[in-house]
Amino acid sequence: MKVLLVYPNIVESPKDMSIGLGIISAMLKEKGHKVELIDTTFKVSDDEIIDKVDQFNPDLVAVTAATNDLQNAIRISQIIKETKEVPIICGGYHATVAPKDIIDQDCFDMVAIGESEQSLIKLTKDLNNTKIPNIWFKKGKKITKNEIGKLTEDLDKLPFPDREIFNYQKYIDSNRGLATFMSSKGCPFLCSYCINKVLIDKYKGKGKFLRFRSIDNLMKEMKEVITKYKVKEIEFYDDTFTINKQRLRDFAKRYPKEIGLPFYINARVNAVTKEDFKLLKEAGCVRVSIGIEAGDPYIRNDILKRFQSNKQIIDTFQWAKEEGLRTYSFNMIGVPFETQESIKKTIELNRKVQPDYVGISIFNAFKGTELYDICKKNKWLKDKASASYFQSSNVNHPNFTIKELKKIRDSFGFEVYKNADKKRAYIDLIDKKLTKVPLYTKTRSLLIEKGIKKLIEK
Ligand code: B12
Ligand code: SF4
Known part of the structure; x- marks a missing residue:
């Protein structure tokens, strides 16, 4: 066929x-x-x-x-x-x-x-x-x-993705030499805005939701990919790479010998320890991305259901830094029930943490999630035609216009860095303005450099 x-x-x-x-x-x-x-x-x-x-x-x-x-x-x-x-x-x-x-x-x-x-x-x-x-x-x-079937029990039984059909080298080259992998499926946490909680409910009684590929299987795929393509770095898309400690230890032992390329992971406060960061650093990890999402404990825990204290967040970033890893924080603004005050707290918490990179997006409500239902009930959802999930939001926030949220988003990094590192703050400001220039390109770096020079001259 x-x-x-x-x-x-x-x-x-x-x-x-x-x-x-x-x-x-x-x-x-x-x-x-x-x-x-x-x-x-x-x-x-x-x-x-x-x-x-x-x-x-x-x-x-x-x-x-x-x-x-x-x-x-x-x-x-x-x-x-x-x-x-x-x-x-x-x-x-x-x-x-x-x-x-x-x-x-x-x-x-x-x-x-x-x-x-x-x-x-x-x-x-x-x-x-x-x-x-x-x-x-x-x-x-x-x-x-027809009913939903069982979850794939043994991920090792799945074939490796066919990258050739995508002309994968083109992707790697447009992504600064990065090849991406998934070594597990699922996440056990129940954040109210995330698809995982929706999937956990859908798959009730259909098998284990959080599953891991064996390190053997993962290494085999990575070796195939780095032999076939020109790869400089690796990123793991797993939602929480450090959740299975034994597997992390096995991975850390083998990765430097068998692959040896710099790599990036996502970790979650409460699911990562200082010891994990140490192992990751020794294995060649260069950066960990960690969700802060909201600095106001009410928004973070009562609304987003992340259940993490400010102290736990601050400690986690501190541990990563102590082990010599670069950090990236994920943040959201425009979450239901958010106010100017709560956004200030997100900026404040990022200031305390001082991540090397700060990621900020405007909240979007995804179908099936608890927060989507809350937005729907409150009539905060825009109609389909006006929904753009990228630069915008599908939520009409009662406390902010989308223009206001975009303005906050574009100066968020500047606000985080401005007292600690002026240059870093300006880089972020210029970076946000370059919406039409692809990431990781020479043009982008040149434009940022030029922008900084101009600002210094001023
Ligand atoms: C890799 C990834 C990306 C990559 C590639 C996206 C892609 N389309 O594959 C990039 C970087 C481009 C990306 C971008 C974004 N992402 Co993303 N991303 C992921 C991530 C981490 C892994 C996806 C993955 O590869 N899964 C593994 C594969 C095997 O699963 P799969 O693609 O679903 O395919 C399986 C089945 O669904 C099914 N299947 C899929 N397609 C088809 C088709 C047919 C015909 C059949 C029969 C079966 C079938 O079979 C497959 C094998 O089991 C997930 C989170 C996660 N851990 O899953 C988020 C996720 C998909 N991303 C998400 C979001 C929100 C985004 C962004 C909006 C982020 C942003 N703010 O810009 C953008 C836009 C997404 C877009 N346009 O698709 C959400 C999507 C929510 C939703 N309701 O759609 C997720 C689920 C994260 C989350 N927890 O909420 N993302
Ligand atoms: S920890 Fe991350 S991936 Fe897991 S449910 Fe929460 S938002 Fe989703």
């Missing part, structure tokens, strides 16, 4: 492939299917989409979509449907949390919920079989809804 995959990515920076579609491509190829890809990451014209459908003439189209990509996924699927009457299935994060949004669209015939790669393989055996777990089928007005 010929399967056309669609990655409707609209992320300008950082650009990255879809690991999910990569796994699906590898599985389909293992079964002898012909697979091709439409990937909008590096811009594809409508004519090119039409040409691809004409030339490849697929029997099935498989689209992935996170919430941000949904409108682009619909647009591309409509073009495909107009070009050829071919069945189209859509899966991914949005399909999993809101399958009705997908099946309600004329362009989609099926929706795949959750970890549904095996279900897709079943579908390729018989496109008329409507009794496949994880999949909803639409035939005219009739919708057949």
Whole structure:
């Protein structure tokens, strides 16, 4: 069978492939299917989409979509449907949390919920079989809804993602030489704005949610990737890389000998210790990203359900620094119930912590989450058309206009650094202005340097 995959990515920076579609491509190829890809990451014209459908003439189209990509996924699927009457299935994060949004669209015939790669393989055996777990089928007005299947128990059984289909070197090069991996799936915490809590509820009784690949399996994939591509650095996308201590020790022992490239991870306050940072540093880790999210304990714990004290946050950053790791803090503004005062507290906590990099985004409510429901109940949600999850928000905040939030976001880093390190503060200010210049490019560094010079001259 010929399967056309669609990655409707609209992320300008950082650009990255879809690991999910990569796994699906590898599985389909293992079964002898012909697979091709439409990937909008590096811009594809409508004519090119039409040409691809004409030339490849697929029997099935498989689209992935996170919430941000949904409108682009619909647009591309409509073009495909107009070009050829071919069945189209859509899966991914949005399909999993809101399958009705997908099946309600004329362009989609099926929706795949959750970890549904095996279900897709079943579908390729018989496109008329409507009794496949994880999949909803639409035939005219009739919708057949099958139950969600079990979670993949052993992640080592999944094939390595097919990176070749994405022309992966192009991604690495646009991402300062970075290759990305996931060594686990799931997160045990229950933050009220995050997809993980939604997934935990959906998968109740369907297997263990937090799962780890073996270090053997991970090393094998990394070796393959660094042999095949020119890679300078590695990033692990795991939500909490340090949660399994034995595995962390095994990893730290083997990574420097077998891979040896600088790497980045995400860690969570309460799930990481000073000892973990020591191990990570010895293994070659250069930076850890840690969520602060909100400096006001009421917003952080009562609203976001993160359950961390200011002291725990300050200590965690301190430990990382003591072990010689660079730190990055994730923060949000415009969270429901937030006020000017609570945002000041987020700036204040970041000032105390002084991370090497400060990340700031405007809160967006994602379907299925507790905070989405609260926003909906309070009529704070914008209609679909005005929702842009990137530079903006889908929430009409009662205390701030979006213009005010953007202004706070753009000067957030400056406020954090201005007393401790003026130059760093100005770098952040200029950085925020360069919205149209891709990250990690020489042009960006040059423009920042030029901007700093100008400011110093002034
Ligand atoms: C890697 C990553 C990225 C990468 C690549 C994104 C991508 N599309 O793959 C980059 C850096 C581009 C990125 C950007 C953003 N991300 Co991101 N990202 C992740 C991360 C860390 C891992 C995703 C992953 O690779 N998972 C592993 C693979 C195997 O899973 P998968 O893709 O879901 O695929 C499986 C199934 O869903 C299914 N499947 C998927 N597609 C299809 C299609 C078919 C036809 C079938 C049958 C099955 C199927 O099969 C796959 C195998 O099991 C997750 C968090 C997490 N830990 O999961 C967040 C996550 C996906 N990101 C998220 C967000 C919010 C963002 C940003 C908005 C951040 C920002 N402020 O800019 C942007 C925009 C996202 C976008 N346009 O898609 C949210 C999405 C929430 C939502 N409702 O959509 C997540 C879930 C984080 C979170 N905890 O809330 N992200
Ligand atoms: S710790 Fe991070 S990944 Fe885990 S549930 Fe909370 S926000 Fe989501």
